[in-house]
Amino acid sequence: MSIETMAALLDDAATGAKAIPQLTLGHELDVDGAYAVQEALIARRLDRGQRLVGIKMGLTSRAKMAQVGVHEVIWGRLTDAMRVPDGGRLALDGFIHPRIEPEVAFLLGEGGIAAVAPALEIIDSRYADFQFTHPDVVADNTSGAAFVIGAWQPVPAGLDNLGVLLEVDGKVVQAGSTAAILGDPRRALDEGRALTARYGVALEPGWIFLAGAATAAVPLTPGAHVRATVEGLGTTSVVAS
Ligand code: 0L1
Ligand code: MG
Numbered sequence: 001m002s003i004e005t006m007a008a009l010l011d012d013a014a015t016g017a018k019a020i021p022q023l024t025l026g027h028e029l030d031v032d033g034a035y036a037v038q039e040a041l042i043a044r045r046l047d048r049g050q051r052l053v054g055i056k057m058g059l060t061s062r063a064k065m066a067q068v069g070v071h072e073v074i075w076g077r078l079t080d081a082m083r084v085p086d087g088g089r090l091a092l093d094g095f096i097h098p099r100i101e102p103e104v105a106f107l108l109g110e111g112g113i114a115a116v117a118p119a120l121e122i123i124d125s126r127y128a129d130f131q132f133t134h135p136d137v138v139a140d141n142t143s144g145a146a147f148v149i150g151a152w153q154p155v156p157a158g159l160d161n162l163g164v165l166l167e168v169d170g171k172v173v174q175a176g177s178t179a180a181i182l183g184d185p186r187r188a189l190d191e192g193r194a195l196t197a198r199y200g201v202a203l204e205p206g207w208i209f210l211a212g213a214a215t216a217a218v219p220l221t222p223g224a225h226v227r228a229t230v231e232g233l234g235t236t237s238v239v240a241s
Contacts, residue, residue: 001027007040010140013126019096022127022136031072034138035199041141042077050079053208054108055196056121057188058142060212061180064101067216070134073182075195076142078208084122084148089239092222095124095145099217100238102166102228104159104178104185105149106209113189114205115152116159118230120238121210122146123217147210150228150236160184163231164214168224174215178230185211 006023013020023029029037046052058064058074065071084090092098105119124145127136137143156162159178166174182188188211193203203209220226220240227237 003033003036003040006037006139007044010037010041010126011044013096017094017096019128020126022132023139024133024136029135029139031135031138034135037139038076038141039199041139042079045079045081050081052077053080053083054078054210055192055201055203055207056142056144056147056210057192057212058137060182060188060191061214063176063180063216064213068130068132068137070132070137072134073191073195074134074138074142075192076144078144078147078210082144082146084146084238086148086150086236087238088148089241090122090146092220092240095122096126097130098122098124098145098220100166100220100226101213101217102164102174102176102215102230103213104181104211104230104233106185106189106211107152108203108205108207108209110205113155113186116155116233117152118150118228118233118236119210120148120226120228120236121213122220148236148238149208150234153233156232159186162233165229166215166218167227167229168218170225173218176215178214180214181212188212
């Protein structure tokens with residue numbers, strides 16, 4: 001199956017909210033091929049008028065790796081259509097089996113990190129039963145589905161051990177620390193630069209960079225009011241409908 005055909009399958013699965021079997025069950029696909037599928041998948045969205053606004057890192061914490069059984073740091077692309085306003089509503093009928101996780105976001109400047117914010121990422125594997133291999137999840141834009149960014153803050157002196165809470169309907173469902181993100185979310189940026197460069201992508205000033213989740217993801221269900229708090233950076237929230 002060609003790169004383009006695999007990208008079309010994933011694109012249709014996402015737009016139709018209908019899971020597909022893992023690509024690697026019936027086809028040869030290595031990690032380089034998977035990044036080519038991801039690029040072709042996003043190119044289809046850009047052709048439909050979406051804009052590339054940044055990069056997301058995936059599986060930057062042990063909790064996340066253990067949750068899905070893939071033990072490699074991966075990266076995906078963010079488009080403007082994936083962004084949900086802080087405090088906004090997200091209709092879940094466009095997703096297959098969405099999960100949500102608390103993250104740290106960077107706004108990239110000319111010389112590095114211009115600002116930092118609490119963030120939420122909504123992930124939604126396009127594969128049946130949320131099961132995939134490393135190449136599968138890379139091809140599927142690392143399960144990226146939507147994201148929410150809180151108010152941008154000046155970069156604090158230390159980012160390596162800030163408490164992180166994920167609340168659903170006012171109850172804490174996950175608690176962690178930014179230390180879970182590769183020891184320090186700034187390390188995720190270094191890693192992101194290096195990993196994307198391998199595929200000819202340079203991180204650009206003005207882009208959003210999602211550094212990764214500080215805890216495992218939780219299922220997102222209609223009616224849930226979800227809030228992420230990162231110590232010293234404030235909160236961000238979304239309501240699922
Ligand atoms: O953002 C993430 O860490 C997701 C990476 C892909 C694995 C998953 O779907 O949880
Ligand atoms: Mg994530």
